[in-house]
Amino acid sequence: MAESVSSASSNTTPPPPESKPSAPVHKSWADEAEEDVLEENNGPSSSASASSLNVDGLAIGENKKEARSLDEPDDSNIKAITFGDTPYTSASTFEDLNLSPELLKGLYVEMKFQKPSKIQAISLPMILSPPFKDLIAQAHNGSGKTTCFVLGMLSRVDPKQQAPQALCICPTRELAIQNTEVLRKMAKYTGISSECAIPTDSRDSIPISKRAPIMAQVVIGTPGTIKKWMTFKKLGVSRLKILVFDEADQMLAEDGFRDDSLRIMKEIERVNPQCQVLLFSATFNDVVKNFVSRTVKPDHNKLFVRREELSLEAVKQYKVNCIDELSKIEVIKDYIFEIGENVGQTIIFVRTRNSARMLHKSLVDMGYAVTSIQGALEHVERDKIVKEFRDGLTQVLISTDVLARGFDQQQVNLVINYDLPLKHTAEYTREPEPDYEVYLHRVGRAGRFGRKGAVFNLICGDRDVMLMQKIEKHFGTEVIEVPENSVEAYKAALKEAGLLQ
DNA sequence: AAAAAAC
Structure with missing residues (x-):
């Protein structure tokens, strides 16, 4: 044997990812x-x-x-x-x-x-x-x-x-x-x-036993x-x-x-x-x-x-330090939305169903057209939200990890990690652990078939700093910090990612 | 004590 x-x-069917100038030596x-x-x-x-x-x-x-x-x-x-x-x-x-x-x-x-x-x-x-x-x-x-x-x-x-x-x-x-x-x-x-x-939805369907x-x-x-x-x-x-x-x-x-x-x-x-x-x-x-x-x-x-x-070279990863929860929302609306609107669709990932509802409401109240999806919604509602996003009727979708894996929408160029993914078993231990696999899957919603993309990780507090470090170490990639909160800094980041001219 | 499916 x-x-x-x-x-x-x-021999890639789709446009292959650009070859990285400096491949890691190993x-x-x-x-x-x-x-x-x-x-x-x-x-x-x-x-x-x-x-x-x-x-x-x-x-x-x-x-x-x-x-x-x-x-x-x-x-x-x-x-x-x-x-x-x-x-x-x-x-x-x-x-x-x-x-x-x-x-x-x-x-x-x-x-x-x-x-x-x-x-x-x-x-x-x-x-x-x-x-x-x-x-x-x-x-x-x-x-x-x-x-x-x-x-x-x-x-x-x-x-x-x-x-x-x-x-x-x-x-x-x-x-x-x-x-x-x-x-x-x-x-x-x-x-x-x-x-x-x-x-x-059980109302209008024939039970399986009678099918x-x-x-x-x-x-x-x-x-x-x-x-x-x-x-x-x-x-x-x-x-x-x-x-x-x-x-x-x-x-x-x-x-x-x-x-x-x-x-x-x-x-x-x-x-x-x-x-x-x-x-x-x-x-x-x-x-x-x-x-x-x-x-x-x-x-x-x-x-x-x-x-x-495994990290996609065509998707640039960034981190943004946020002083509190409110400033996460400000970063999203004042900088990322401000310049991100013309770079394709965006998915904002959150950790809980409740955050999805909360963030959705906050952004809608501020006049932004966003939708959200999570597992507690009715099936027809979930199907509708996804269809609208696929049809390009909505540009920004807030989601729990229900869409972290596999969801294939080529127009998604931007992923925002409003919360970093956390391993559940580690949540109550002294040292929280990031969920590396979920992180990679979320990032992978951008950059489909080698397309360019960017990820913004919103970091808030020491725990997030530590989680981010662990993620960088685990994948051997550097996640670049957006140096300051200014339209110019975010523009530069998206240019570097190849999403802006 | 999450989220996912679904009983």
């Missing part, structure tokens, strides 16, 4: 790939008991000797670790993937893609080549992960068989809707049917509704060929959806042990990384990105 560690050439990839493998195998995450070794250790322990790395000329930063001797050739065109003509047409005509992005070039052959191994895939925000698993699902579906063959589980309603829309667009010429499994069984060939939804449909035997999984977890680290995190996800996974595995499982996310922290590799089959493949390489 041989392991190959390789990286693919950069050890060769061979060293890093090996280190990562070793670390995962018997590294500091000692919480994993010996049982973790019987699954993953088998694969990696064997492979260690033969691990090798191919240094690509293009500073490629995705590492592929494949299991066994199935050779995978990265796809430089979509034609390389043996897709149906209808699906190819969807990619070119509907999606307007030209060729696979880097993550697509590497992951699609792994997903689509027999024996259809499980895959854990990490890739940068906005790099085209959705296409990977949507295309993966569509090309594994047999169009002639009217039964659920692909299932995708997402952490939020908004993401399930977005993924369904992408899939329907891409599937336009294939005739493949799909269904979005999300809760409806016909699901016939759609692809089902995309949130854990609760999918679980419910399965429990009521309305969603059969015996014909399932492929199961996808979007934002997989959150879906399998202990404080995330782990219980729901595992229950769904187990049920599918019970009737259908051969079902291929794909886990996709931009982030996998060490704890969850260790856990997820034990939830998939031992012979899975994986793609990973080093933590330091």
